[in-house]
Amino acid sequence: MARTGTPLVELRDISISFGGIKAVDHVTVDLYPGEVVGLLGHNGAGKSTLIKCLSGAYKADAGEILINGKPVDINNPRDARAHNIETIYQTLALADNLDAASNLFLGRELVNSMGFVDDSSMEAETRKIMGRLNPNFRKFNVPVSALSGGQRQSVAIARAVYFNAKILIMDEPTAALGPHETQMVAELIQELKAQGLGIFLIEHDIHNVMKLCDRASVMKNGQLVGTVNVNEVTDEDILGMIILGKTPAQAA
Amino acid sequence: MSQPSLQSPATQTAHLGPFSRFLKATEIDTRLLGMIGALLLIWIGFHLYGVLVNGFGAFLTPRNLWNLTVQTSSIGIMATGMVLVIVTRNIDLSVGSLLGFCAMIMGILQVWILPKYLGLGDPMIWGLTCLAGVALGTLIGAFHGWLIAYLTIPAFIVTLGGLLVWRGAAFLVARGETISPVDATFALLGGGPYGSIGATGSWLVCGLGCLVIIWMLVGGRRSRMQHAFPLRPMWAEYFLGLLGCGIVIAATLVVNAYPWPKGIVRQYAERNGITVPEEGLFISHGFAIPVLILLAVGICMSVLMSRTRFGRYVYAIGGNPDAAELSGINTRWMKVKIFALMGFLTGLSSVVASARLNSATNSLGTLDELYVIAAAVIGGTSLAGGVGTIYGAIIGALVMQSLQTGMVLIGFDAAIQNIVVGGVLVLAVYLDILYRRGTK
Ligand SMILES: Nc1ncnc2c1ncn2[C@@H]1O[C@H](COP(=O)(O)OP(=O)(O)O)[C@@H](O)[C@H]1O
Ligand SMILES: [Mg+2]
Numbered sequence: 001m002a003r004t005g006t007p008l009v010e011l012r013d014i015s016i017s018f019g020g021i022k023a024v025d026h027v028t029v030d031l032y033p034g035e036v037v038g039l040l041g042h043n044g045a046g047k048s049t050l051i052k053c054l055s056g057a058y059k060a061d062a063g064e065i066l067i068n069g070k071p072v073d074i075n076n077p078r079d080a081r082a083h084n085i086e087t088i089y090q091t092l093a094l095a096d097n098l099d100a101a102s103n104l105f106l107g108r109e110l111v112n113s114m115g116f117v118d119d120s121s122m123e124a125e126t127r128k129i130m131g132r133l134n135p136n137f138r139k140f141n142v143p144v145s146a147l148s149g150g151q152r153q154s155v156a157i158a159r160a161v162y163f164n165a166k167i168l169i170m171d172e173p174t175a176a177l178g179p180h181e182t183q184m185v186a187e188l189i190q191e192l193k194a195q196g197l198g199i200f201l202i203e204h205d206i207h208n209v210m211k212l213c214d215r216a217s218v219m220k221n222g223q224l225v226g227t228v229n230v231n232e233v234t235d236e237d238i239l240g241m242i243i244l245g246k247t248p249a250q251a252a
Numbered sequence: 253m254s255q256p257s258l259q260s261p262a263t264q265t266a267h268l269g270p271f272s273r274f275l276k277a278t279e280i281d282t283r284l285l286g287m288i289g290a291l292l293l294i295w296i297g298f299h300l301y302g303v304l305v306n307g308f309g310a311f312l313t314p315r316n317l318w319n320l321t322v323q324t325s326s327i328g329i330m331a332t333g334m335v336l337v338i339v340t341r342n343i344d345l346s347v348g349s350l351l352g353f354c355a356m357i358m359g360i361l362q363v364w365i366l367p368k369y370l371g372l373g374d375p376m377i378w379g380l381t382c383l384a385g386v387a388l389g390t391l392i393g394a395f396h397g398w399l400i401a402y403l404t405i406p407a408f409i410v411t412l413g414g415l416l417v418w419r420g421a422a423f424l425v426a427r428g429e430t431i432s433p434v435d436a437t438f439a440l441l442g443g444g445p446y447g448s449i450g451a452t453g454s455w456l457v458c459g460l461g462c463l464v465i466i467w468m469l470v471g472g473r474r475s476r477m478q479h480a481f482p483l484r485p486m487w488a489e490y491f492l493g494l495l496g497c498g499i500v501i502a503a504t505l506v507v508n509a510y511p512w513p514k515g516i517v518r519q520y521a522e523r524n525g526i527t528v529p530e531e532g533l534f535i536s537h538g539f540a541i542p543v544l545i546l547l548a549v550g551i552c553m554s555v556l557m558s559r560t561r562f563g564r565y566v567y568a569i570g571g572n573p574d575a576a577e578l579s580g581i582n583t584r585w586m587k588v589k590i591f592a593l594m595g596f597l598t599g600l601s602s603v604v605a606s607a608r609l610n611s612a613t614n615s616l617g618t619l620d621e622l623y624v625i626a627a628a629v630i631g632g633t634s635l636a637g638g639v640g641t642i643y644g645a646i647i648g649a650l651v652m653q654s655l656q657t658g659m660v661l662i663g664f665d666a667a668i669q670n671i672v673v674g675g676v677l678v679l680a681v682y683l684d685i686l687y688r689r690g691t692k
Contacts, residue, residue, distance in 0.1 A: 055578070077580045091573070097572075097638035106568055116555075117561060120481065156347065
């Protein structure tokens with residue numbers, strides 16, 4: 001994928017700290033349409049915190065966010081959604097006491113002409129998208145607390161892809177999935193990429209990274225180690241970056 | 253894109269016993285069934301106790317049941333709001349004091365101030381008074397909500413402060429004086445023979461209620477058909493329709509079977525130039541106005557919680573506050589709205605309570621916060637958040653009032669009443685925990 005023109009997203013020099021901890025320390029990453037950028041690093045490296053600045057969950061202490069080259073202000077999740085940014089959070093961010101359809105449409109409920117929530121339409125839409133993402137899914141009328149980890153994850157994925165995102169953030173989307181479901185998510189990512197979405201993918205499995213990502217940005221202790229084109233490096237190189245915190249050129 | 257195949261209810265329920273199959277087909281909530289069972293048990297228990305010990309069962313009489321519903325109104329109205337507060341993992345300890353304060357302000361307004369400008373008994377007085385009462389309640393509730401949401405002071409502390417502040421304020425504004433009598437029209441909102449809608453009006457309400465029940469069943473079925481969702485069997489639809497209408501008709505028969513007392517009939521007859529026949533005149537009470545207010549509040553709040561975005565967000569915030577925030581819900585503003593609504597309902601309840609008492613006293617509403625919270629909790633609202641229903645809270649209020657009324661009828665004193673109500677509260681929550689464990 002050729003990276004020309006303005007990036008879809010640029011996170012410039014983002015910093016954020018909690019108490020004394022610099023969770024993200026002057027990190028710059030970008031993302032082009034039709035591209036998958038992997039965010040890698042050990043637990044606690046600051047990956048989730050970085051993408052939460054883009055999804056509106058956190059407000060960066062310093063730095064700039066540009067969308068299509070224009071600086072934007074993202075103060076809360078509503079702002080992010082207004083910029084067609086959808087997020088699958090590591091914690092899934094589901095309301096356990098609500099059913100799949102209510103979670104999928106949370107904050108964007110379908111309403112009928114009288115302004116009342118249209119549960120039947122929402123359930124029908126949920127059945128449609130789940131039929132595509134996870135055809136074995138049957139539990140439409142129970143709270144999501146009654147679902148398995150994989151089923152919950154598919155609800156969170158469905159919510160992110162249903163609303164025609166342009167920018168998709170996936171924070172460990174396959175963490176709770178079995179091999180078969182992981183394969184389905186991989187296919188979904190390739191399909192969405194082909195449709196021209198830009199995807200930030202946080203993923204621990206190096207094979208998935210090599211298979212799905214165009215570029216990989218590696219973080220360590222809140223700082224960016226470096227960004228590489230995945231087809232120019234080996235998986236060993238990337239692992240080296242994660243563990244040693246050095247780019248392949250430096251390591252060689 | 254393939255439509256997932258829908259299992260027909262018949263294949264799903266083949267392995268269940270007849271009772272479970274019946275519940276599944278009618279989709280009756282077993283928790284609701286349990287609460288109504290407990291309520292009936294209490295009613296029948298007190299009645300039988302009266303029959304066996306005192307030789308007269310006073311509980312299941314039109315007179316007692318009518319009084320029971322009127323006495324439940326004030327707590328019931330506030331309990332519907334407390335559901336939202338508790339579902340979102342908050343608490344409101346100030347409702348009793350706020351009720352007292354609103355009643356005091358309304359009392360001053362309609363007895364000391366408005367008659368000066370409008371003249372005593374002016375038809376505008378009661379409306380302006382009610383408006384001022386609910387507006388004041390709403391404002392104070394919103395203020396509590398603002399302190400909780402934007403200054404992040406815990407709800408427990410804000411409303412504990414409110415409990416002291418508004419009780420004190422209620423005393424200050426009238427120097428502890430009792431203000432009475434209230435405006436004559438205003439007093440009707442508290443019930444009593446004149447504050448009831450009579451036999452004809454009650455039958456109209458009954459007819460309307462039955463129509464709404466049928467309309468809901470038909471509408472629900474039509475919507476399911478539209479989306480090709482599984483339908484309830486036809487017999488189950490008829491059963492639900494008959495049950496719903498049956499309950500409404502039975503309630504109407506009961507309230508219409510309670511006649512006005514002789515003295516009121518005589519007074520009414522004299523005023524209207526009617527001659528009372530030898531055997532007396534049977535004038536039905538019918539539904540009391542405060543009960544109709546409670547019903548209207550219950551219906552509106554149920555619609556709000558189950559059919560609107562606002563209600564959906566209330567449950568979402570209770571289930572997972574972070575998820576709600578990440579879904580773009582403005583959880584702080586929601587909190588302000590929830591407490592404002594609680595304040596509105598407290599104001600409304602204050603109208604009912606002071607109208608029923610025909611005066612505003614400094615102590616009106618004392619301990620109400622505890623009864624309101626208990627009603628919501630007995631009705632299945634979980635203090636852990638995310639779970640609770642409006643109908644549950646109203647039934648919870650009815651359960652508590654039934655216990656109290658029942659014990660008064662059989663002559664238990666206040667100390668024993670408190671012990672029993674407290675014990676029942678703890679027992680109800682324990683049963684709820686067992687029930688939830690069983691259905692997990
Ligand atoms: N809300 C928060 N409050 C305090 N510290 C936080 C918070 N969120 C993240 N951190 C800290 O920031 C660092 C980065 O965390 P995170 O972004 O979750 O890492 P990753 O997703 O790469 O595993 C960790 O040290 C974590 O403890
Ligand atoms: Mg993380």
